[in-house]
Amino acid sequence: MKFFSVITVFIIAVSISSPAPCAEGIKDKEIIGFRIGSIFNSNKFDNAFGKGSELELHFIEGLGSWYGVDISLSSHNFGDSKLPEKDFEYVGYDETLELQIYSINAAIFICYSLSGKLTATFESGAGLYAITLIRPLGFFQQRMTDYQPGISGGIGLLYRFSKSDISINLNAKYHYISSGGDNTLDHPLLFYTGEERTAFLQICAGITLTTG
Numbered sequence: 001m002k003f004f005s006v007i008t009v010f011i012i013a014v015s016i017s018s019p020a021p022c023a024e025g026i027k028d029k030e031i032i033g034f035r036i037g038s039i040f041n042s043n044k045f046d047n048a049f050g051k052g053s054e055l056e057l058h059f060i061e062g063l064g065s066w067y068g069v070d071i072s073l074s075s076h077n078f079g080d081s082k083l084p085e086k087d088f089e090y091v092g093y094d095e096t097l098e099l100q101i102y103s104i105n106a107a108i109f110i111c112y113s114l115s116g117k118l119t120a121t122f123e124s125g126a127g128l129y130a131i132t133l134i135r136p137l138g139f140f141q142q143r144m145t146d147y148q149p150g151i152s153g154g155i156g157l158l159y160r161f162s163k164s165d166i167s168i169n170l171n172a173k174y175h176y177i178s179s180g181g182d183n184t185l186d187h188p189l190l191f192y193t194g195e196e197r198t199a200f201l202q203i204c205a206g207i208t209l210t211t212g
Contacts, residue, residue, distance in 0.1 A: 025062070038051060048082060055077075075100065076102070078098075123153065131148060133145075151177075173201070175201075
């Protein structure tokens with residue numbers, strides 16, 4: 001939560017100052033990109049599922065020379081449960097369940113030019129998270145999904161190749177999400193962690209393409 005608060009305060013501070021615009025500005029431009037990387041969890045979440053992998057597609061619409069709106073679609077793969085007793089309690093069988101979280105986030109996006117090729121980026125927003133437990137059934141899978149709200153904040157770097165609209169993107173994003181209400185089987189994260197709120201951090205690298 002502290003990471004998100006720092007990002008939010010920074011964005012507000014930059015918004016009321018006079019930031020250096022992104023190189024060449026992003027007004028009326030679109031930035032499309034993808035990122036892959038790893039995810040790291042809060043303690044009880046980590047004890048239940050461990051670290052995982054990340055795949056994210058994102059789209060930025062430039063509204064001004066240094067700010068815009070960022071929409072991201074993410075697949076957060078946490079892998080197999082590390083708590084077999086919880087798996088048995090959840091389905092009544094000796095099986096290992098897998099956790100996948102899918103999210104869609106909308107955020108305020110701000111960029112700050114560090115040089116002609118290097119740009120720092122900041123984002124803060126909210127989203128919807130589909131928390132999905134996957135149960136193997138031979139060739140098939142049973143998916144049990146709980147939808148919960150959350151917030152996110154991120155920082156990154158864009159390195160633009162000379163005379164190109166393609167950039168290398170390094171990014172870290174913090175997610176803070178609800179685990180659900182009452183401790184029932186309808187809320188997998190709450191069931192496995194015992195926490196009403198949980199968090200994870202994604203660290204990714206990717207490529208972006210600027211158009212417009």
